[in-house]
Every structure is written in structure tokens, then in C-alpha cells.
Amino acid sequence: MDGSADVVVVGAGAAGLSLASRLAGGPLDVVLVSPDTPAAPKTWCYWEPGDGRWDPVVGARWDLARVHGPDGAELLLPLAPYTYKMVRSPDHERHALDRIAAGGVRRVAAEVDTVSDGPEHATVRGRDAAGREVVLTARWVYDSRPVPPAAAGRVHLLQHFRGWFVETARPAFEPGVATFMDFRTPQPAGGVSFGYLLPTSATRALVEYTEFTRDVLSDSGYSAALRQYTGDVLGLPDFTVTDVEEGAIPLTDAPFPRRVGRRVFRIGTAGGATRPSTGYTFAAVQRQVEHIATALAAGRDPAPPAAYGRRHLWMDQVLLRGLDAGEIDGAAFFMRLFDRQPTARVLRFLDGATSPREDLAVMGAAPLGPMLRTLLPG
């Protein structure tokens, strides 16, 4: 199959679907190329003030969050003006595909092999499920296929986790409160671990065990960690596991360039939208998409913006190296951060939207000595 378009979007995950559905119904001729293979469902959470684009498919929301220290100390954090929202990827996909279909975006089912740049147009080549070649040319290509970083970084941790969707026989959860980080889990020698709890009713919740460490755990390692967290820490009454979700998100200071040609850009995780210190990506994807759509409509250079500024990436690098080297006590660091800073500022900081003055305050909440030691060569 041969074809041409104004814009080709490669990949139909969070970034590809968000961009293609945002451009749907506009003046540009848009094609979305992705393989027909179903992806494992994911639960995406993010915070934003007020209403948002994905509200029609938000499955749960919270205005309060909790953080627990290793000793059981508890912080209850009002999130205003933000709300923490949860979208399940199948709902996001269904909603995006409805808009894509209604808005005239063409879909091509193919696995892309190469995207090559050119002065007037870029070319996307791939194969459909029957092995036939697919060639598409476009003025602009936005590629969201996963890629390794463009160069080695100084730190490569993973945010790796397994979550159980649980249903208890008796009420056991407070539906209005999300637990962001619960450090009453055994802490690894390097890195940090915590529980994460998203209650959707008094008897249903997603309960996750998460680590920021170098390597994923074995199957039995995650099961043991979740048993310890649901049993010893949460003391959950009889429950059944209705579904399981897991993932490993790279936390690295390695570069992910957004512009890889005159007419070829990367978006999503491939385009640096994952915050190195947290793994949060979804909200940054939405910011990238909005910027691209506005630039395309205005006839400006439609390159995706940097998801996070240099200062914030530098701070992330210091934190990750400190965690990796065992120089920073992750549980103490995050507890102090949430305890000593207004929650709205912490959330803006994690969005990369704080000023230098606010960043100094954030750094002041952390023990500076060990963090700076991580910058020494070696």
C-alpha cells in the first residue's frame, strides 16, 4: 500500500492515540499506523487542576492522598487545586478511536520498520499482517515506537511494579484517599520500595508493590512483596485478586531526543516524556500533544517541546544517582519532601513547572550533602 498525508503518527499507545485523536476533525490529513496486536491494559494516573480532556473516561478520582513513613507516620495531603485521576488504557483507546473515526483520521494496520527523513517529506515503511509492504509519505511524522536512549546515561534504574486488583469481602478501603507512597515495605540496599493503593470503592482497590531499583524481581518476589504489603502492612481481610498489572518503566538520565530529522519527531516515552525521577508520563504526553496541535494549526515548527527543563532533569539525575548508590534514603527523602513542602508545589515540581526559587525550597527539604556527593566523578 502507498499513500501520503500531512501527518503520520506511528504507534497507538498513550502518545500516538492522544495525538491522532487531538488532530482528528481538523484540517490536516492524518494517518495513524500501528500493528493490530492488542496491548496489555495499563492504568494511567495523573493530576490536573479542574476538568481535563480525558474526563469522559476517568474511572476514579481522588482529592486526598496519603504517604506513610517506614515507622508508620502518616501524612494526609489535600491535593487542591489538583485532582488525581485514573484512566484505564482500554477506555482511553476506545474514546480516542471513536474520535479518530469520527474525525476522519485514517488507520493503517502495519508494523513500521523504518522512518526516513527528507527535505520535503518523511517516509514511513512497514509491513501489514499479510507481509505486504506499506509506504507512507508525510510532511511530518510523529514516532512513538519504544526506542533505547540516544546515548548511555549515568544512571539506569527501573520503576518496576506489580499490582493486584483486589476485592475484599468486607469494606476495607477509604475511596476518597489515594496512597501515593507507603514506605512500610522492606527497603532494598540501593534504591527504594513502596506500596501504592488506589481504592475505587470500599471493597475494591488496585494495590501495587513498586521499586526504584536496577533489576526487576522474579514472579515469586513480586508475589511475596504483595503478600507482605496486603497482609502485614494493610491487614486486608479476605480478598480475591481479580486482575494483575505490572510494568517496568526506565528511570534514567540518558537522552531521548525529540527531533530526529527535519520532518521526524519522537513523542511519548520515546520523546522524553517520562519523568526520570517518578516514571510519570501521561500528563507530559498531553502537554506535548497540545503544543504540537497548536503549532501545526498556527503553521509554526511543530516539534514536541521538552517535557522537562534542564534544571529539573539535573535534579532528577542527582536523586537517581543518590538512590542507586545508597547515598540517599529514598523513604526519608520523599517523606520530608511531602512533609515540608505544600503538596501543590510538589506536584508542580514533578510536572517540571516550578520556578528556580521553588526548586531551591524543594532541594532544601532534602539532605543536600549526600545528594551533591553523588555528582563527584567515579
Ligand SMILES: Cc1cc2nc3c(=O)[nH]c(=O)nc-3n(C[C@H](O)[C@H](O)[C@H](O)COP(=O)(O)OP(=O)(O)OC[C@H]3O[C@@H](n4cnc5c(N)ncnc54)[C@H](O)[C@@H]3O)c2cc1C
Ligand atoms: C503498567 C504501566 C502503568 C503505567 N502507569 C502510569 C501512570 O499511572 N501514570 C503515568 O503517567 N505513566 C504511567 N506509565 C508510564 C507511561 O505512561 C506508559 O508507559 C505509556 O504507555 C507511554 O506511552 P507511549 O505512547 O510513549 O508508549 P506506549 O503506550 O508503549 O505506545 C507505543 C506504541 O508503539 C507501538 N509500536 C511498537 N512497535 C511498533 C512498530 N514497529 N510499528 C508501529 N507501532 C509500533 C505499540 O504497539 C504501542 O502502541 C505506566 C506504564 C506501564 C507499563
